[in-house]
Amino acid sequence: MKLLFELRPVDHLEATVDYYRSLGLEPLGWPDDDTAMLGARDGDPTIVLVRDPAESALGAGGVYDVGDVAEFFAEHPGLDWLMAPVRTPLGWYAVFADRTGACIRLLDPSPRLWRAGRSSADLYAVAG
Numbered sequence: 001m002k003l004l005f006e007l008r009p010v011d012h013l014e015a016t017v018d019y020y021r022s023l024g025l026e027p028l029g030w031p032d033d034d035t036a037m038l039g040a041r042d043g044d045p046t047i048v049l050v051r052d053p054a055e056s057a058l059g060a061g062g063v064y065d066v067g068d069v070a071e072f073f074a075e076h077p078g079l080d081w082l083m084a085p086v087r088t089p090l091g092w093y094a095v096f097a098d099r100t101g102a103c104i105r106l107l108d109p110s111p112r113l114w115r116a117g118r119s120s121a122d123l124y125a126v127a128g
Helices: 013-022 053-058 069-075 111-118
Strands: 002-009 026-032 035-039 047-050 061-065 080-088 091-097 103-109
Touching: 002 053, 002 103, 013 026, 013 035, 013 047, 069 080, 069 091, 069 103
Parallel strands: 002 047, 061 103
Antiparallel strands: 002 061, 026 035, 035 047, 080 091, 091 103
């Protein structure tokens, strides 16, 4: 598993984006109206902010690349799956709980995700 970025659920997306801008992070992309990706200019996202009640219930945490999320799901039926693989604006996504109950988020990133910081027109909108 490779750490991709930190996911942070928020209630007020635009205000939180402004806060992180004041700390030196740049908005790199907006895959949809409820998701903002931030990081160093011309870099990959390091934080993804999401306005979603289900994610708020899970709390903040890392998002990990395991390759094919559906394959990982099929090969690990004994894990405590909180969310089976689903397609999201960021790519294929699933969540399981570790032995302590902490959620582990998995993502098979959409190729356009990594182009977000490089001014991709494929995303819903790109901030700059």
